[in-house]
Amino acid sequence: MRPVTPPHQALAPTPWRSRSLNLSGLAGAFAILAVLCLLSVSIGTRTTSLSEIVAGLSGSNETIAEAAVSLRVPRTLLAVLAGAALGVAGCVMQGVTRNPLADPGILGVNTGAALAVVIGIAWFGMSDPQDFLWSGIVGAGLTAVFVYTIGSLGRDGATPLKLALAGTATAITFSSLVVAIILPRADIAGGIQSWQIGGVGGATLSRTLSILPVLGAGFAISLLSARKLNLLALGEDMATGLGERVAVARLTAAAGAILLCGAATAVCGPIAFVGLVVPHVCRLLAGVDYRWLLPFSALGGAGLLVAADILGRIVARPAEIDVGIVTALIGAPFFIWIVRARRVRAL
Template identity: 45%
Template sequence: MHAHTSRSGTKNPRTRLGVICFVVSLVLLVVLALCSIAIGSRPVPLSEVIAVLGDPGASGVAAEAVRLRIPRMVLGVLAGMALASAGTLMQGMTRNPLADPSILGLNGGAAFAIVLSMATVGLSAPIQYVWVGMLGSCIAALGVWALGSLGAKGPSPLKMTLAGAVVAAMLSSLTSAVLLPRIDVISSFRFWQVGGLSGARFSLIVPLLPLFVIGEVMAVWCLPGLNALAMGDDLARGLGSRVRLVRMGAWGASVILSATTTALAGPIGFVGLVVPHAARLIVGSNYKRIFTLSLVFGPILLLASDLIGRVLTRPTDVEVGIVTALIGAPCFIVLARRRNLQQI
């Protein structure tokens, strides 16, 4: 009885903290979403933003500015959710606290494949990019896994991280090699390559919405298996978890979410690294809770980064991929210096 009370006493405060953080984060997300619509080269008062949102037929300069910024905000929310989800899945299935789509090469693979298709085949729409991006992400993922599995002891968190860094650097160099001789591609897609939300349009976002939904549904299906994997493959199998199927599902969901986001917004890094760690500090090691909180933290980080980029150099923008890199790089260094890299 005493042990049960003790466990409940340690569990309930963290659960309550998680619920409180989730509610507060939702409120903050709504505020940031409104600020994302209001702030720009021409600021629009929040009262006018709310008025335009309540009256789709409104006209005028403010109404036009609001309508142009809404797709940017929506893409920020979708991309933040997708990248945070992919990072959570990758950290769980590899038991690697440094895993995320950019560090393990998925973003780089998608970016290289898309840029190559732009330069050679002339593809020009995200609905076309996404399939090429998925192929690039899959090849990059296989390359990282193959490199990280070299040696008698097989894959380990540190080896996978190093392999991901090698593959990501190689893909970045190849992407530059493709772009440099093609001035037309550089001028047209240089902001996309950095990673940004400024090119968001509903005509581009809506056709890819089903892929976001499919990726998130697959991610939710994998969550119980990730909690089992955290205890080790052998124990997970002993508990009845289908280890290989869970890993395949998690890889598949990560590729879909990363490639779709990259097709629309470019290769935005570090969101999938920082967000799951922030959620883990609050709710512990349960991946269902980490995932739930990450779905809100991801859009918060991306919208906040986008707003910082708009305010710092107004009236021009600093693309969101640059801001997330400035935030995420120090976090990566701190995490890389931790001693217990073999565990989450």
Template identity: 55%
Template sequence: MTLADTGQRRASAPADARRRVVLVVASTAAVLLVLLASLAFGSRAVSLGEILDGLGSWFRGIVPEDIGAIAVQQRIPRTVLALVAGAALALSGALMQAITRNPIADPGILGVNTGAALFVVCGIAFLGITSVFQFLGLALAGAALTAVFVYVVGSVGAGGATPIKLALAGAATTAALSSLVSAVLLPRVAAMNEFRFWQVGGVGGATWETMAIIVPLLAIAALAAFLAAPALNALALGDDVAVGLGIRVGPTRALAAAAGVVLCAAVTAVAGPIAFVGLMVPHVVRLLTGPDQRWILPFSAVGGAVLLTAADTLGRVIGSPGEVEAGIVTAFLGAPVLVVIARRTRMRAL
């Protein structure tokens, strides 16, 4: 490294610090904005005073008399679930992109969402499952088995698990599993009616009971992801370099993959297979923060929370007096983003 390079790095350090401070402030403001919007808008718009009244009554554990405040209280669980689910999906996508060194990897494209959905469908059709615990267990099993299958298939042949092979294996697996989902549902009208609303993906069915089940699991997986961030930076340099830096490549990749699968499967169990959040958010965050996973992971979580909450709010506004599910809105937003990423990416390591 020359003296000029050292000087450039020292000069860029304050600029990077300022940019990250701006991102922290902007992210905090965005979370507060979408939170207020989610509480304010729906089939009935409410004022700021009604929001404060509803929140105050909720904290005190009483039911307000004003209908606007009542509407605010009813929107609190879905707002919290949208924030938590969006953060988990984006964090899962960031982990999968880091593990596979593939900028278009996410739980949907790699088939993890579909694997979880298939197991839930089989549980509904053949076992008659109804509880969140059962949904969660089947979703975790389906997501984990699908992730392992895609990685094994993508590792076959020369070069091992390259980004392009993993993407193709995930796409093929998703298509096959989607066909199996249809095959299970078509002859079973009752199961189809129960599944079709869940399949779209949304947070309208949020309850405190379901969140009490998944939030501890999500918190443990998120903690594991953040602890793995420095090692993921080393993995981005290649396995040989990572080993030379003292990183245990296999356990690190397994820990990050397990965290990503748990984050995705837990959300899928309660909100359905919501697509594109894990693809869009980490890609945009990487453009803003650079390649350091210690910044990509937390900012992806914040960005995912903002995106899914905004999508849920937008779906309620444009579908009023009904609603358009958040999964439809994120798919509508995500398809053009996927096209742009595919055009700008040469399928090389991040």
């Protein structure tokens, strides 16, 4: 039987050695992300040299390579922001629900955001990117409440398995509704079907920058909830005994995750499994303290999405594979492994 860490030790400050190792790990993760961003800017249908990258970054479009660099920069920036948002959102969701299967895709939150955006486009003629953004956030929030309510029914409450089943059923139902809405609308079907796969191609700097305020708020709320998530990890009774209001803590942390997930989905489409894979890998590197786990998840999610985008350009050159497909190929086996592992019942 695995020993249980006493509450006073679980909440104690991180030892200097662990803090130093985690800082080194964050620096290493940031360096890897910087290299991936450089590769993302340089790799595509046309490979560019360092001098062409520098010229393209300075605003020059005199050659085809320099123009390609200027197009890849917003795409790379969007991949970084969306990946970080999904990584942190997944980490927060796992902490709030104490569910190792929690992920914006598996819990249906991504699909709910996508459904809200599709309804806005098809039924209300929505075209403003800001309308997409707020529709995605509202859809993500309503879906999260719905899935948690359904998963809480019964004697045992919101168990990990019930939440995963409720989220999966909701995601399938909402995906079917999206198809039913767009089938009669040939004028919008092509664009929505492409967006629904999930990708960062065609990103523009203005659209990417438009989600920064919402992402900033989501990141801030999530990071400020780190201590609350540490207390929730001890169990509801222990957290209450230590003076934490469990319902408020869950609601606050979930609000940050919903902002991040809704904003990322509104711009990129529903990208699954980033929020599942990244937090589990980061726990192996940073441990279970959310004060470290959340920053690691942000860098890890950004790195995973940028790497998936690069891989999608390489394997199908001169065509591309959207990142939503690449992350699904990576995440599906990981999901099966978690389901079969010992951590299915509790986090």
